[in-house]
Amino acid sequence: MTENSAARMPTIVAVGSAVSIGVMTAIQARINGVLGVTLDDGILAGFVSFSVGLIALVVLLPLMPRARRGVAALWYGLRTRSIPFWMLLGGACGALTVSTQGLVAGALGVALFTVGVVAGQTLHGLVLDRIGFGPAGVVAVTPGRVIGGALVLVAVGISLGGDVLSQAPLWMLLLPFVAGVGIAWQSAANGRLAQRVQSPIVATFASFFGGAILLAVAAIVNIVVTGPPAPFPTEPWLYVGGLIGVVYILLGTFIVARIGVLLLGLGSVLGQLLTSAIIDLVWPAAAGPAVWQIITMVLVGLAAVFVAMPRRRRG
DSSP states (O other): OOHHHHHHSOHHHHHHHHHHHHHHHHHHHHHHHHHHHHHTOHHHHHHHHHHHHHHHHHHHGGGOHHHHHHHHHHHHHHHHTOSOGGGGTHHHHHHHHHHHIIIIIHHHOHHHHHHHHHHHHHHHHHHHHHHTOSTTOEEOOOHHHHHHHHHHHHHHHHHTOTTHHHHSOHHHHHHHHHHHHHHHHHHHHHHHHHHHHTOHHHHHHHHHHHHHHHHHHHHHHHHHHHOOOOOOOOOGGGGOHHHHHHHHHHHHHHHHHHHHHHHHHHHHHHHHHHHHHHHHHHSOOSSOOOTTHHHHHHHHHHHHHHHTSOOOEEO
16 A cells, blocks of 8 residues: 555545544444453553554564565664654554543443544544645645534534433543544554655554553553552453554555545544444443434534535645
8 A cells, every 4th residue: 555546546435444444443442441441451451452453563564575665764764863753653642542442431332432532533633634734735624624523513512412421520521532632643643654654554563663662651650550450351352452453543544645634534433433333232331322323423424525525735
């Protein structure tokens, strides 16, 4: 996968790929959330998830000639400081996301967790596209993008109606919002790094490497302060969250140059809502599912249509 092939990808295919990212994100959120509850340590659950993904990438990279060239370009860029530090911060944002999943997704449920992520991704994605931070360059603020962003925020407001706030403390809803901001930043930073080294999988590796280091330090500090975690579970499926993360981060790094940070986020959110509604219906969490999900999904779908309308680019 290269930048040129991303540019040739039809918009409908790219948006469909963004929706699939949301599907995988929702599944990963529940897996990491359950692992965090089982271990009684959300940060350690995040470290386990990142470590599994990092190991998979270490195995894959040597097998791919383009990836080996990308690693060489990354190393050269770091030595000569031609790759700025902020391009490497995607891993920090990813670490924040999986830690938040481990801390609150198991208690809130995937659907309620997604509410905060929706708001964070939408607002930050609109800002990042406008200032040209992502690999798609500066994306002008068009009426369609404004309407799309507004529809998503209306959907968030609807989803927070009723007794949702009484089911969970405010800090549990704020953490997913911060995670959504981080997801938008991660998509943009990884996309820019992939452009620089000409390899999306190398950018994904850098993200996982940096995130694993941060999570290792945080997990050690947390264990020292709060004590050892519960015994590790024996169910194999609780350890595949990192593998899912590799797939969707790599896919997002590839398509963000085609559709921009905001549309990538909206497509992802639509996939998350669809999947989280199903997950929370058949496997309810403590906070339980809510009836607002259908309305929310319709509004987010309309928002994606508005944002996908032809837009002007510059820069």
